[in-house]
Amino acid sequence: MADTTGTTGATGPSGTNGATEAITVDRDRCMGSGQCTFYAPNTFDLDDLSIAIVTDPHGDSDDDIAMAINVCPTRSIARTDKGEAK
Numbered sequence: 070m071a072d073t074t075g076t077t078g079a080t081g082p083s084g085t086n087g088a089t090e091a092i093t094v095d096r097d098r099c100m101g102s103g104q105c106t107f108y109a110p111n112t113f114d115l116d117d118l119s120i121a122i123v124t125d126p127h128g129d130s131d132d133d134i135a136m137a138i139n140v141c142p143t144r145s146i147a148r149t150d151k152g153e154a155k
């Protein structure tokens with residue numbers, strides 16, 4: 070069962086430089102509009118409460134994920150790169 074409070078997210082290895090990328094959804098801000106699931110359907114889904122969850126941080130292209138982040142009306146999605154390899 071999905072976490073119903075706070076922030077949910079997922080991390081995964083980057084395909085290009087070994088960095089670990091994390092995408093998180095602030096569940097307290099998300100209004101369940103579903104915009105992210107439209108633009109990046111293999112990365113985001115809505116749970117039983119119609120709040121967005123990250124199903125696969127690399128489910129869609131970087132451009133599609135960036136679009137999903139940009140269209141979110143509540144700015145609930147964050148993407149960070151951690152531990153970038155040199």
Ligand code: SF4
Pocket residue numbers: 094098099100101102103104105106120121137140141142143144145146
């Ligand atoms: S676009 Fe933003 S507000 Fe809409 S479901 Fe996705 S995270 Fe929630």
